[in-house]
Amino acid sequence: MLQELEIRDLGPIRHALIAPAAGMTAITGETGAGKSMLLNALRLISGGAAPSRLVAVGARDAWAQGVFEVGEHGEPSHMAAEAGVDVQDGELYLTRSVPAKGRSRSVLNGRSVPRAVLQRLSDELVTIHGQSDQLRMASASRQRDFLDAYARDDERLDSYRQAWRRLNECDAKLRDLTDQAAEARQRSDYLRESIERIDRIAPKPGEDGELHRLRDRIENAAQIAHGVSGALAAIDPSQIGSDDGAGATGLIEQAVQSLRGIRVEGEYGDLADRLETVNVELSDVVYALTGLIDDSAQGQDLDQINERIHELDELTRRWGPTLDDVLAWREKAGYELEDLDASPERIDRLREDRRQAYRQALEAAWRLHEERARAAGDLSARVTGELKSLAMNGAALQIEVPARKGTLDSGWENAEMPEGFGPLDASGCDDVRFLFTPFPGSERLPMGRSASGGELSRLMLALELAAADKGFATATVGRNDGLPSTFVFDEVDAGVGGKAAAELGRRLAMLARDAQVIVVTHLPQVASWADCQFVVAKGAARTGDVEDDAERSMNDGLPDVWTTVSEVRGEAREREIARMLAGSESETSLSHARELLESSRLQD
Structure with missing residues (x-):
């Protein structure tokens, strides 16, 4: 809500401070007094054009500031935070200064910001309906969004959007499969050849280490045999067919018998037991050494082993560094090859998925079309009725929602839909059109290009009243974040008088129940409905000291007669x-x- 609008040196207004009511505020005054400067001030703080001609004669610059109550957590507060500005006590100060020469300056809560920041914020805060401010509803997308908001068809919209996303996902998969076919084939060929090579060699975990140890034994077989034989000859010569005396096991056995033969008390028996334990260990060593003589390495083909090691080394060099890494890569490559498989079967599956997605999107689009057509009839009747109440007998708004015609995808048939029901886009299958007839016999023309400023302002008022009943406004269509804080109407009373003027005022007051309304009017029947009224009048500017005012006029060349703005x-x-x-x-x-x-x- 606009709490305060302050102006300095803007056109004929030397200084003005306006605190509009929370409901309806009327701005009145004689023709030519300068009421339009208040609208110019609002356009300035809304990031509009800033021509230097707006600066008062003899002044260095013009300045305007609007103070809006926005709360701490609303969308305007979030937008201000994104611009690096903190909201102070739930208020935003939108300020604009226009020098007589040079570029304008935009300020938000005391911090300089790009003009676009003020523009985005003002879209959330204020909606101006004047002759030059009607274009926002002229676009087809804006009209479609308005109709959807009025219809409250969120469920059908969400259903269609989900179906549209799924259809696009299917199209993207098919497109990728087609566009990347050559690259996919190259990758598939590489993976397939690599997998075949690994499978042909068929490595086993840890196999390369075992082969290296086996090769070492074969290459050093003579040295191993000599060492093992010498060890056996020393421990148990009988194992190698030698009768060159007793070995270590035989000598230990003799020692055990000698100790057992002692019949004197002492530790001789314990020592004999220990020697027997040593002999058991030696027997185990003998058994192991004997096995080494019959090692499986004997009789192995060293050339075959080297060839196998070479094959495994080739694998680890390409997909290693270990055989475990090679086997892990092969498993992963198998899954990737399945994904890259561009076989006719996979393409057929994707095409069937796409066909089903298209079917669902068409059905959702048709349900959305039916809801829009129903809402269009209701909204057309509501707005036309409002226009009659606003002294525009014979004026009418007709909303058309023609379903697009086109060729459906092959294989699609649905008797519930008209023949040729066609091409879809992100919004459905409809071309929504708002057609306005401003007076009887007039040609129906696209909204925004077919009426005077006053007629358009009353049309926008009728739309705002219809929207307010549904809890939104023209400025917030597509955002679903409720009413903006402030509506401003200019020229809405052009060509109106009598009972129609009183009805116009009543309609504005009705809108002011849900939002702040500021209307610039010359009709008493409209102004009388306002909660507060400001008068714009020409008069001598006074700051409290006549001599000071006169001195200022002499020194800076400013005129003595200014436009004043005061509440009555x-x-x-x-x-x-x-x-x-x-x-x-x-x-x-x-x-x-x-x-x-x-x-x-x-x-x-």
């Missing part, structure tokens, strides 16, 4: 309404003004 209450407001009614403050006009203000109240 009580009797002052009655006098302003009387002036608007009759151009004077007669007893009759004052009585009429009091009566009008009393009657301009919404019934709860």
Whole structure:
């Protein structure tokens, strides 16, 4: 909500401070007094164009600032944080200065920011409906989003979007399979040849280490045989067929018998037991040495072993460094080869998946189309009825939702859909069009290009009233984040009078129940509905000291007559309404003004 708008040296306004009501605020004043400068100030703080001609004659620059209440956790606060600005006490200060020469400066809460930051923030905070501010609803996408928000078809929209994403995923897989076919074939051939080579050699975990040890034994067989034979000859010569005396085992056995033959008490028996234990160990060593004489390495073909080692080394060099790594790579390559398999069967599976996704997307698009068509009829009737209440008899809004025509994918048939129901995109299959007839007999023309500023402003008011009933606004379509804080209407009362003017004021007051409304008007029947009223008038500027004002005019060349902006209450407001009614403050006009203000109240 706009809490305060302050202006300095903007056009004929030397200084103005406006605190609009939370509901409806009316800006009134004589023609040419400078009411448009208030709109220019709002456009400035909204990041609009900043021509130097807006700067007051003789002033160095023009300055405008809007203070908005936004809270601590809303979308505007998040946007400000993204721009590096902290929200202070739930308020945002949007400031713009325009020098007489040079570039304008945009400031947010005291920090300079790009003008685009103010533009994005103002989209969340304020919506201006004037002759030059109607283009946002002229785009087909904006109209479609508005219709969807009015229809409250979130469930059908989500269903279609999910189906659309799945269809695109299927298309992407098929496209990748086609576009990358050559690369995939090269990769598949490499993987297939590599796997075949590994499988042909068929390595076993740890096999290369065993082969290296076996080769070492074969290559050093003579040295091993000599050493083993010498060891056996020393321990147990009988194992090698020698009768050259007793070996170590025989001598230990003799020692055991000698100790057993001692009949004197002592530790001789224990020592004999220990010697027997030693002899058991020696027997085990003899057995092991005997086995080495009959080692399996004997009779092995060293050339075959070397050839096998060479094959395994080739594998580890390419996919190693160990055989375990080779085997792990082979397993992974097998899975990758399956994924890269561009066989006709896989392509057929993908095409069937895509066909099913297309079927689901078409069905979801058709359900969405039906809901949009229903909402379009309802919204057209609602807005046309509002236009009649706003003194636009014969004016009408017609919303068309034609389903696109085109050739369906082959293999698709559905009797529930019209023939040629066709091409889809991210939004469905519809071309939504808002067509406005401003007066009887007028040609139906696209919205935004077919009416005067006043007619368009009333059309936008009718749309805002319809949207407010659904809890959104034209500025927030597509975002689903509710009403913006402030609506501003200019020229909405052009060509309106009498009872229609009173009805226009009542409609604006109805909108002000849900959001802040500021209307620039010259009609007392509209202004009387406002919660507060500001008057823009030409007069001598005074800061409290006539001499100071005169001195300033002499020194800086500024004019003595300025436009002032002041709030009117009580009797002052009655006098302003009387002036608007009759151009004077007669007893009759004052009585009429009091009566009008009393009657301009919404019934709860």
